[in-house]
Amino acid sequence: MNLTKDELREMYRLLLLTRKNDERVNEIYARKGLPELPHSCMGEEAIAVGCTYKLRQDDYIIPSLRARGMFLVKGIPTKVMMAGAYGKRTGPARSISTSHHMGDMSKGIMLGTGLIGSSVAVATGAALGLKDMGKDSVSLISFGDGASSQGDFFESLNLAAIWKLPVIFVCENNGYAISTTTDRQMAVENVADKAAGLGVSAVIVDGNDVLAVFEATQEAVARARRGEGPTLVECKTNRWHGHSENDRDNYRNPAEVEAMKRDDCVKRFEKYLLDKGVLTPELAAKIMQSVLQEIDEAVKFAEESPFPAPEEALRDVYAD
Numbered sequence: 330m331n332l333t334k335d336e337l338r339e340m341y342r343l344l345l346l347t348r349k350n351d352e353r354v355n356e357i358y359a360r361k362g363l364p365e366l367p368h369s370c371m372g373e374e375a376i377a378v379g380c381t382y383k384l385r386q387d388d389y390i391i392p393s394l395r396a397r398g399m400f401l402v403k404g405i406p407t408k409v410m411m412a413g414a415y416g417k418r419t420g421p422a423r424s425i426s427t428s429h430h431m432g433d434m435s436k437g438i439m440l441g442t443g444l445i446g447s448s449v450a451v452a453t454g455a456a457l458g459l460k461d462m463g464k465d466s467v468s469l470i471s472f473g474d475g476a477s478s479q480g481d482f483f484e485s486l487n488l489a490a491i492w493k494l495p496v497i498f499v500c501e502n503n504g505y506a507i508s509t510t511t512d513r514q515m516a517v518e519n520v521a522d523k524a525a526g527l528g529v530s531a532v533i534v535d536g537n538d539v540l541a542v543f544e545a546t547q548e549a550v551a552r553a554r555r556g557e558g559p560t561l562v563e564c565k566t567n568r569w570h571g572h573s574e575n576d577r578d579n580y581r582n583p584a585e586v587e588a589m590k591r592d593d594c595v596k597r598f599e600k601y602l603l604d605k606g607v608l609t610p611e612l613a614a615k616i617m618q619s620v621l622q623e624i625d626e627a628v629k630f631a632e633e634s635p636f637p638a639p640e641e642a643l644r645d646v647y648a649d
């Protein structure tokens with residue numbers, strides 16, 4: 330593994346920032362409501378951080394609904410994400426887009442959509458464009474197990490395999506599509522099994538292990554840059570909350586959710602770094618303090634920012 334101690338600590342900070350940001354947004358939503366309905370990524374942070382860490386600025390990503398850490402790794406400021414949750418003018422694209430589907434081409438983030446599965450095709454098209462332009466950049470898309478049963482998924486993987494496109498398909502398999510368990514929406518056990526039938530290399534990793542996700546993705550990226558085509562990285566993970574913060578999650582046994590929380594990807598990485606001596610309790614406390622301060626500042630920024638003016642709604646929608 331090619332990571333320095335500073336890089337490992339930075340990964341830990343990003344994991345913690347993703348977790349604490351999510352916690353804060355959920356808390357504000359529960360207390361006083363927010364224009365944007367939060368879809369918690371708690372339990373799944375290791376995938377977002379692991380698959381995006383060390384990507385280049387000119388690699389293109391489309392994060393899923395539950396991959397908020399990908400924005401942070403790619404350089405979207407916490408305060409911009411927070412302003413998006415508040416629907417403020419300082420949010421992504423003046424908060425015309427939701428903050429979980431935002432795009433910023435200057436950072437290599439393509440705009441996603443709420444249409445499950447559709448972005449898999451967009452990312453594949455981007456990979457075709459990169460290949461045609463002769464670049465060695467890659468396109469990386471994250472999506473859920475539910476999305477892997479949409480037609481877009483099969484068509485995209487099929488073409489990506491035939492044309493050896495530089496695209497990495499990162500599946501966050503959390504076992505649920507809203508309330509539907511994976512065994513009720515697919516007849517094979519793994520999403521990776523679907524890739525095999527389409528000629529796409531696939532690997533299954535523990536999605537709660539940030540380094541396992543990082544290594545598998547880095548390998549996939551290297552293959553893609555060498556012109557060897559697409560890879561599907563299936564990350565097995567857990568969704569701690571309901572589908573969204575207004576989902577009462579009454580279809581799951583609380584004991585099942587409690588068991589998930591015992592395998593906490595942030596705590597697991599923290600323990601690993603402490604055992605290795607990369608982190609000390611003092612340093613961990615310092616990182617925690619700086620993360621909480623960053624989030625406090627983001628909340629202040631979002632609360633003090635103005636709402637967009639109504640007449641701005643159509644700006645950038647139609648060409649002049």
Ligand SMILES: Cc1ncc(C[n+]2csc(CCOP(=O)(O)OP(=O)(O)O)c2C)c(N)n1
Binds near residue numbers: 394443477507568
């Ligand atoms: C085409 C389409 N069908 C249905 C929906 C409603 N919907 C939103 S999220 C979701 C489930 C997604 O499950 P999964 O892909 O496993 O992602 P997860 O929420 O578990 O991260 C559904 C059915 C949608 N947004 N788009």
Ligand SMILES: [Mg+2]
Binds near residue numbers: 475501503504505507
């Ligand atoms: Mg799912």
